Amino acid sequence: MKYLLSWATLLLSLHVVAQTTPQPAYRAEQATQTLFTDITATAERVVAVGQHGTIVISEDAQQWQQAQSPVDVLLTSVFFIDNNQGWACGHDATILNTQDGGQSWQVQQFLPELDKPCLDITFMDAQQGIAVGAYGMYFVTEDGGQSWQKRFLDSLLFAEDRDYLNELKAEDPEGYESETASILPHFNRIATTSKGLYIVGEMGLIAHSSDGGQTWQREDEIYHGSFFDITEMADKLYVAGLRGNAFSYSEEEGWQQLMANEQATMNSIMTTADKQLYIFGNSAVIYHLDDASSMQLQSEQLSDGKAILNGVQFKGQLILATEAGIQSKEFN
Secondary structure (H helix, E strand, O other), rough: OOOOOOOHHHHOOOOOOOOOOOOOOOOOOOOOOEEEEEEEOOOOEEEEEEHHHHHEOOOOOOOEEEEEEEOOEEEEEEEEEEOOEEEEEEEOOOOEEEEEOOOEEEEEEEEEOOOOOOOEEEEOOOEEEEEHHHHHHHEOOOOOOOOEEEEEOOOOOOOHHHHHHHHHHHHOOHHHHHHHHOOOOEEEEEEEOOOOOOOEEHOOEEEEEEOOOOOOOOOOOOHHHHHHHEEEEEEEEEEEEHOOOOEEEEOOOEEEEEEEEOOEEEEEEEEEEOOEEEEHHHHHHEEEEEEEEEEEEEEEEOOOOOOOOEEEEEEEEEEEEEOEEEEEHHHH
């Protein structure tokens, strides 16, 4: 089957005229019928983010309310630490925070001069968080997002690039600053596992931190294409990326490729309490692994053919964030 260009690439390529101050999101009559890039669920509600700063929330996955969003830029990721406190990030290195379960949001960071999108955000607890994005964007906070500090992860450079930058730093400081802005690959996703933090991204990047993000080490390459998500299930790691490429890792077996009948690019992974794994992809493909010992992904394709960016299980439904809006289907 045909597959679309990766959504990470498309989202990075979207360009709008930079604003010096954020503008609030447009209030739409049918707010659930736009591009949504991420969705998450707390114990009480579902929250989804997407195009033009749109944020929608629902307590039953049937009736949806558009939240008060202070920005009109594309939002790409949303994360909650509990029922009330959450963060979202997106273009212009935007980071938002909510204290009321997603009904209203406040700007914590807005940096249009960077001309880079944040692509994912996570928190280890209510104070310590990390936001990652295009060209190695990496911001950390230790005060719940009241302040964010930029870091450059030179440990994830290839050896030749590190040597080049060290020479450039001594000879041409301005050139060094320019090079560090684009020499690292895109960081597409950051995830917390029992084995520590992981970042996945462009050019087969898999990076690991065992000290809460203070230091990072690049893992050996298993695939040269981009990865868009990483998660943990049943003592295994799973990564997914371009053209239906997915891998599992265990200490006993190392990295092994999962087999798939489709070649749709994989955008995100969802796991369930009963240890089932779902991967949401382009062209409305949903991959499914119902046995952690299996290496074969099953797949189904929804009739509308729209790319699925992420999904959550909520009150017996599978709620999907797609390029055409919020969708729901019976959860099997």
